[in-house]
Amino acid sequence: MLDKFREAKQLEIDSLQKDFVEGRLPAVYQGERPSFVEAVRAKGPGAVIAEFKPASPSAGILRDSLNPMDFADMYANNGAAAISVLTEHKYFKGTPDFLFMMSRPGVPLLRKDFIFDPLQVAMTASSPASAVLLIARMCEDVNHLAQLIEIARMPGLAPVVEIFDQADLDMARAAGADIIQVNNRDLDTLEITLDQARRFIKQKQEGELWICASGVSERSQVEEMASLGFDAVLIGTCLMTAEDPGAKLAELTGA
Template structure:
């Protein structure tokens, strides 16, 4: 699955390198970049990162003609600590433009995409994003991941490193990651189990911030993951499929 995602980014990365070679280097965003970590700490443990994604590989199209601005306002009004914004187009129907469109309410934005090239991180820094997702196993090795982490931190982006197994966690730690996102989804079957999060959270270290992603859709599950030690829960599909996303988020956040 990740190989498919990597291939989907090939033309974009080639274009970024051509622009860079021609001297067209994106300037860093000059507006306010609210702290992703502070926002999570303020509402954690169990803070909700509400996700906006028009589609997903496992569920297909989640909604037609969705307005990112409406979702940003709804998420801010119903207790979200931050917003995860899908910017990948082929499989998730996202766009980097969503980062600018969803910046209005002032919540920290996490750019969620398949990012494994330094210039993709530089492009993220030219947006209002406060954090960027880096998938450990999409990097060649720990040195590659560390490079991306270091580049992200320079303009103030929080590097969120996603793991699926023990090898991913070991690589993340070797690379100096301090924000760990445990994905509960099996990439081969696209099924989810919270047992993944329950198992990995036992390895959380002092000073780290941990996020539980995929498979949470009830308040009871949010409370369980928070009690186990997760600082935040990233929730997307259940919000995108809800008839009333605001009411669903209010239920999940307990506001």
Template sequence: MLDKFRQAKQKEIESLRKDFMEGRVPAVYQNGRPSFTEAIRAKGPGAVIAEFKPSSPSQGVIREHANPLDFADIYAANGAAAISVLTEHVYFGGHPDYLFMMKGPGLPLLRKDFIFDPLQVAMTASSPASAVLLIARMFASAAELKQLVDLARMPGLAPVVEIFDQADLDTARQAGADIIQVNNRDLDTLTTTLNQSRSFIRQKRDGELWISASGVSTRAQVEEMAALGFDAVLIGTSLMRADDPGRLLAELTGRL
């Protein structure tokens, strides 16, 4: 699955490399980034990162004609600590411009995409994003991952390193990651189980920030993940499918 996603990004990376070789280097965003870590800690444990995700490989089109501007306002008004913004186009219906469109309410934005080239990090740094997702197993070694972790931190981006198994966690730690996102989805079957988070949280270390992603859809599950030690949960599909996303988010965040 990840190989398929990697292949889909090749055209984008080739375009970025062409721009770089011709001297068109994106300037770092200068209008300030709200701290992703501080926002999570202020509302954690169990802070909700609300995701804007129009489509997915497992669900197909989740919400037609979804307006990122509307969802940014809805998420900010109903207790989200941060917003996860899908920017991958082929499989998730996202676009990098959504980062600019969703910055208005002032919540930290996590750029969620398949990032494995330094120029992708540079492009992210030219946007209002406060954090960038790096998937541990998309890198051949901890040294390669560390390069992007360090590169992200230079312009003030928080590197969120996603893991699926123990080898991923080991790689993340070797790369110096301090924000760990446990993905509850099995990449082979595309099924989810919170047992993944229940198991891995036992390895959380002092000073680390942990996020449980995929499969959380009720307030009871948010409270369970918080009690286990997760600083935040990332919720996307259930919010995007909801008839009233604002009301559902208010329930998930405990406002209702």
């Protein structure tokens, strides 16, 4: 699955490389970039990172007639500590423009995409995003991941490193990651189980911030993950498909 996502990003990377050679990369964003870590810790453990994604590879279009600005306000008003913004176009129907459209409420934004080239991180730094997702196993080795983490931190982006297994966690730690996101989806079967989060949280170390992603759709699950030590849970599909996403988020956050 990750290979097809990597392939889908190649045109974007080729374009960024051309811009870089010709000296046309955008400048670092100069506006306010609220702290992702501080926002999560303020509402954690069990803070909710509400996700905005028009579609997914497994479910197709999740919701028609979306206004990203309306969702940003809705999420901000119903207790979201941060907003995860899908910017991948082919499979999730996202765009980096969402990062600008959803920055108005001042809630920290996490750019969620398939990012494995330094120029993708640089492009993220030209947006109002406060954090960027880095998937450990999309990197060639520890040094590659460490480079992306370092580039992200320079303009003030929080690098969120996503793991699927023990090798990913070991690589993340070796690369200097201090924000760990456990994805509960099995990439081979696409099945989701919270047992993944329950198992990995036992390895949380002092000073680290941990996020549970995929499979949480009820307040009781948010509370369980918080009790286990997760600083935050990332919730997307159940919000995007809810009849009233704001009310569903208020239920999940306890707002």
